[in-house]
Amino acid sequence: MYVKKLPELDYGVATTIKALGGKWKACILDCLHLGIRRPSELCRNIPGASLRVLSQQLKELEACHIVYKKVYAEVPLRVEYYLTSWGESLWPVIVAMNEWGNAYLHHHCNNTPQES
Amino acid sequence: MYVKKLPELDYGVATTIKALGGKWKACILDCLHLGIRRPSELCRNIPGASLRVLSQQLKELEACHIVYKKVYAEVPLRVEYYLTSWGESLWPVIVAMNEWGNAYLHHHCNNTPQES
DNA sequence: CTTCATAGGGATAAATTTATCATCATAGGC
DNA sequence: GCCTATGATGATAAATTTATCCCTATGAAG
Numbered sequence: 001m002y003v004k005k006l007p008e009l010d011y012g013v014a015t016t017i018k019a020l021g022g023k024w025k026a027c028i029l030d031c032l033h034l035g036i037r038r039p040s041e042l043c044r045n046i047p048g049a050s051l052r053v054l055s056q057q058l059k060e061l062e063a064c065h066i067v068y069k070k071v072y073a074e075v076p077l078r079v080e081y082y083l084t085s086w087g088e089s090l091w092p093v094i095v096a097m098n099e100w101g102n103a104y105l106h107h108h109c110n111n112t113p114q115e116s
Numbered sequence: 117m118y119v120k121k122l123p124e125l126d127y128g129v130a131t132t133i134k135a136l137g138g139k140w141k142a143c144i145l146d147c148l149h150l151g152i153r154r155p156s157e158l159c160r161n162i163p164g165a166s167l168r169v170l171s172q173q174l175k176e177l178e179a180c181h182i183v184y185k186k187v188y189a190e191v192p193l194r195v196e197y198y199l200t201s202w203g204e205s206l207w208p209v210i211v212a213m214n215e216w217g218n219a220y221l222h223h224h225c226n227n228t229p230q231e232s
Numbered sequence: 233c234t235t236c237a238t239a240g241g242g243a244t245a246a247a248t249t250t251a252t253c254a255t256c257a258t259a260g261g262c
Numbered sequence: 263g264c265c266t267a268t269g270a271t272g273a274t275a276a277a278t279t280t281a282t283c284c285c286t287a288t289g290a291a292g
Contacts, residue, residue, distance in 0.1 A: 011142065011143070011214075011217065012213060012214035012215065012216070012217030012218035012220075012221070013136070013142035013210055013213045013214050013217055014139075014142060014217065015216075015217030015218075015220055015221055016213040016214070016216050016217040016220075017133065017136065017137050017142070017213070019217075019220070020129070020133065021133050021137050022279080022280090023130075023279080023280065024280095026127060026129035026130060026133075027127070038238090038239095039238085039239065039240090040237075040238065040239080049281095050280095050281070050282075051238095051239080051240090052240085052241085052280095052281075052282075052283090053280065053281065053282095055239075055240065055241085056241095056279095056280080056281095057280095059240095065224070071239095074238095075238085075287095075288050075289055075290090076236095076237055076238035076239080076288065076289070076290090077237095077238050077239050077240090077287090077288080078238075078239090079238085079239060079240095086220065089216065089219075090216060092212065093209075093212045093213055093216050094129055096208065096209045096212045097128065097129045097132040097133070097209055097213075098127075098128035098129050098132070099128065100128070100131075100132050100205065100206060100209050101127065101128030101129055101130065101131030101132040101135075102128035102131075103205075104128075104131055104132070104135070104202065105126065105128065105131055108181065138249080138250090139249080139250065140250095154268090154269095155268085155269065155270095156267080156268065156269080165251095166250095166251070166252080167268095167269080167270095168250095168251075168252075168253090168270090168271085169250065169251065169252095171269075171270065171271085172249095172250080172251095173250095175270095187269095190268095191257095191258050191259055191260095191268080192257095192258065192259070192260095192267055192268035192269075193257090193258080193268050193269050193270085194268075194269085195268085195269060195270095
C-alpha cells in the first residue's frame with residue numbers, strides 16, 4: 001500500500017466520498033443489498049471488475065466498517081460479505097445520489113459529466 | 117488533459133460521484149452556497165487549495181453544468197461563479213452525504229475511513 | 233496429471249487526479 | 263522599474279487509484 005502524504009479534510013462529504021467513491025463500491029453495495037454475498041458471485045454480477053479489484057474494494061469497505069466478512073471453514077473456501085449497520089445507514093445516501101445521477105443522465109444523455 | 121481509456125459505468129451513483137468527487141468540489145459548492153463567488157475569495161476560504169487547482173475544479177463543475185461563470189469586463193479581471201439549477205438540486209444530496217459523513221466521523225473519531 | 237473453482241495477495245503497470253511551477257496580461261501603489 | 267492583485271493556462275511532477283499478471287492452497291472432476 002501507500003501512505004497519504006497530504007492532509008485530509010475532516011468534512012462530512014469528503015468522508016462519504018471516501019467511503020463510497022471507489023469505482024466499484026456502489027455496485028458492490030447494490031449487490032449486497034440484493035443478497036449477492038460471495039466474491040465470485042459479485043464478480044459475475046459486475047462485468048468489467050476482476051476478482052482482484054473487487055477484493056481490494058471489499059477490503060476497503062471492510063476497513064471502513066461498511067461491510068463485514070464471514071468466513072466458512074469449507075473447501076473450497078467460502079466467504080460472505082454483509083452490510084454492517086453503517087452500511088445500511090448509507091443506503092438512503094446512495095439512493096439520493098442514484099436519483100440525482102440518473103436524472104442528470106436523462107437530461108444530459110450520452111455523456112458523462114466530465115465530458116459534456 | 118487526458119482521455120479516458122476505460123469504459124465508464126452508466127450508474128447514477130457513479131455520475132454523482134464524478135460530479136462531486138473532486139477533492140475540493142464539495143468545499144466549492146459549500147462556498148457558493150454561502151455566497152462566496154470569486155476564485156480568489158474561494159482560495160482564501162479553502163486553505164490548502166491553490167488557485168490553480170480551484171480553477172481546474174471549477175472548470176469541471178462548469179462542464180458538468182453544476183456551476184456557471186459570469187465574467188465582468190473589468191480590470192483586474194473579475195469572475196463570479198454561481199450554482200445552476202442542477203447545482204441547486206444537488207444540495208439535498210450534499211446535505212445527506214454530509215450528515216452521514218459527520219455521524220461517521222463522530223463514531224470513528226480521529227480516523228478517516230480508509231485508515232481506520 | 234491437468235484443469236477448474238474458491239479466496240487471497242505480491243509485484244508491477246497503467247490510468248487518473250491533484251499539485252507545482254512558470255508564464256501572460258492589465259492597472260495601480262510605492 | 264518593481265511589486266501587488268486579478269484570472270487563466272501550459273507543462274510537468276507527484277500522488278493516488280485501478281488493473282494486470284502471476285502465485286499460493288485445497289479438493290473435486292475429468
